[in-house]
Amino acid sequence: MKLLNEKVKNICLVVEGGIGKNIAATAVVKSIKTAYPTKNIIILAGCPEVFFYNPNVKKVFNFNNPLHFYDDYINDETIIFKEEPYLTYGYINKETHLIQAWCDVLGVENVQKTPDMYFLESELESAQMYIDELKSKKKGAKGFIMFQWVGGKTPDQNTNLEYKKALAPMFRRAIKHDTAVSICKELLAKDYIVGVVGHENFPKIEGTEKIFFPIRSTLALLKYSNAFIGIDSFLQHAAASDALLTDGIVLWGGTCPECLGYSSHINLTKKVCSQPFCHRPNSFLFDMQSHGAMWECPYGEPCLKWKKEEVMEAFATIALKEVPYTEVVETKTECKTGCTKEKDKA
Numbered sequence: 001m002k003l004l005n006e007k008v009k010n011i012c013l014v015v016e017g018g019i020g021k022n023i024a025a026t027a028v029v030k031s032i033k034t035a036y037p038t039k040n041i042i043i044l045a046g047c048p049e050v051f052f053y054n055p056n057v058k059k060v061f062n063f064n065n066p067l068h069f070y071d072d073y074i075n076d077e078t079i080i081f082k083e084e085p086y087l088t089y090g091y092i093n094k095e096t097h098l099i100q101a102w103c104d105v106l107g108v109e110n111v112q113k114t115p116d117m118y119f120l121e122s123e124l125e126s127a128q129m130y131i132d133e134l135k136s137k138k139k140g141a142k143g144f145i146m147f148q149w150v151g152g153k154t155p156d157q158n159t160n161l162e163y164k165k166a167l168a169p170m171f172r173r174a175i176k177h178d179t180a181v182s183i184c185k186e187l188l189a190k191d192y193i194v195g196v197v198g199h200e201n202f203p204k205i206e207g208t209e210k211i212f213f214p215i216r217s218t219l220a221l222l223k224y225s226n227a228f229i230g231i232d233s234f235l236q237h238a239a240a241s242d243a244l245l246t247d248g249i250v251l252w253g254g255t256c257p258e259c260l261g262y263s264s265h266i267n268l269t270k271k272v273c274s275q276p277f278c279h280r281p282n283s284f285l286f287d288m289q290s291h292g293a294m295w296e297c298p299y300g301e302p303c304l305k306w307k308k309e310e311v312m313e314a315f316a317t318i319a320l321k322e323v324p325y326t327e328v329v330e331t332k333t334e335c336k337t338g339c340t341k342e343k344d345k346a
Contacts, residue, residue, distance in 0.1 A: 151233030
């Protein structure tokens, strides 16, 4: 543990990266607070919402608008914790989980192994109401399954070209759209309601519910989902938190479950080449080809070519979460003035 100057009252943790990395950082916050219980934890992040209502956090700032951050915290009472766990020896060599690597580089004991998130009762109630409304429209539905087949940078437009351009510079983890469609069709045929998590500019899947809400509203749905099926993206990180704990399946390819996954999930992998968890293209480590473009898999990404049957076989082994359901009853209001549309027209 780092010895801090006695003047230091605040520790500012800078969290760069996407939503999933921000969610993982909530576990790091718990470890920092445990190591330095008398210090205030200040967060400067790209996805500040995931730190809301966290009792270990004093204040949260958004990279996009860190109003008064510099004036209030760049002084001799604040120390900045800004380290990149993706560049640590243990993480690069797939020996250390992201959360552990982050704690190691900050010099604190890892006391929280999974994300540590907090939600208001009103947020959870809204999530339950949304799912109950869907169930009321589909009588006999077996349950609600959250599904995420793609993540990362969002396309600028809803076209196949923009979709491919958005995914090109990132490490490979999205499953094929055709595979995603076939999985959803199978779930729909089994009378499940499927909520597909993703930006509006990603390709849509017919018959499913599009889940593109503010991030906290999206994550709160996990609390009342019977299960989830996903890839290495923010949904699987949130589903491992105690606040939302949800069983599910994660389809891995490119990235490593030992470094980014959780034992509470069924982690499916395909060892179809010499480096099935290559984490490439790795933009953090200048993973470029000679002509200037990002690295491309010479094998055609076989680690991500999942079959519907493989996924559904694993799905059959999940103990689906029992979720309470309150039937939505339509209430009709009568006009007490006795007016009618015909009278109104007159």
